[in-house]
Amino acid sequence: MTLSADRPGAVLGGFVLAIVVLGGSGATAPARAARREAPPLVRLRDVCPGVRVDLRYATADNVFRRRLYDGTIAMLRAPVARRLARVQDHLARQGLGLKVWDAYRPYHVQGIMWRIRPGTRYLSNPRRGSKHNRGAAVDVTLVDRAGAELPMPTPFDEFSPRAHRGATRGVSPERQKNSRTLEAAMRAEGFFPNRWEWWHFTASDWQRYPLADVPVPRE
Numbered sequence: 001m002t003l004s005a006d007r008p009g010a011v012l013g014g015f016v017l018a019i020v021v022l023g024g025s026g027a028t029a030p031a032r033a034a035r036r037e038a039p040p041l042v043r044l045r046d047v048c049p050g051v052r053v054d055l056r057y058a059t060a061d062n063v064f065r066r067r068l069y070d071g072t073i074a075m076l077r078a079p080v081a082r083r084l085a086r087v088q089d090h091l092a093r094q095g096l097g098l099k100v101w102d103a104y105r106p107y108h109v110q111g112i113m114w115r116i117r118p119g120t121r122y123l124s125n126p127r128r129g130s131k132h133n134r135g136a137a138v139d140v141t142l143v144d145r146a147g148a149e150l151p152m153p154t155p156f157d158e159f160s161p162r163a164h165r166g167a168t169r170g171v172s173p174e175r176q177k178n179s180r181t182l183e184a185a186m187r188a189e190g191f192f193p194n195r196w197e198w199w200h201f202t203a204s205d206w207q208r209y210p211l212a213d214v215p216v217p218r219e
């Protein structure tokens, strides 16, 4: 199943991109074409069944202490999902794997988060949207073959200095090493890390993908 009904903001994103790419000539028609050609959101498990999924914002077990969307299916733009599949394959050869805590997140959810925690450096301002709203970012951790999470610097969404990339204070050498293993595996497939959150990675070509506000599907 694919979802491609992007919200109006996506048109603006495509318009700006089209002007840059095409030098401003006839931008409106190319903008429409760019939007039509945006790769679809796909179910991650269809592309990469080995990745474990535990969407924390589909439950109240998250830093906001409330469920932020109803769906339980992790979605990403198709090329981003294929990248993540290659990360999973690479890790599997080491007896490891990925567990996804958040992937595509509907645009309107960014506004809900912002109202709960306005101005925090850990959230993207809803005026420009999050890379998650484009289906181009993932929150992930490492698991072993049995699916048990490896020790990492902090739990998911602990907004503290220990969660910052490369943090050493209060973080055991084993946890630092596991975080570096995750980062190296993600970087190798074109995901770049976030400075403030060890679990967050963005696809390097995120600008290809417009903001979207379709629901997260349920099982």
Ligand SMILES: [Zn+2]
Binding pocket: 102, 132, 137, 138, 139, 199, 200, 201
């Ligand atoms: Zn994230």
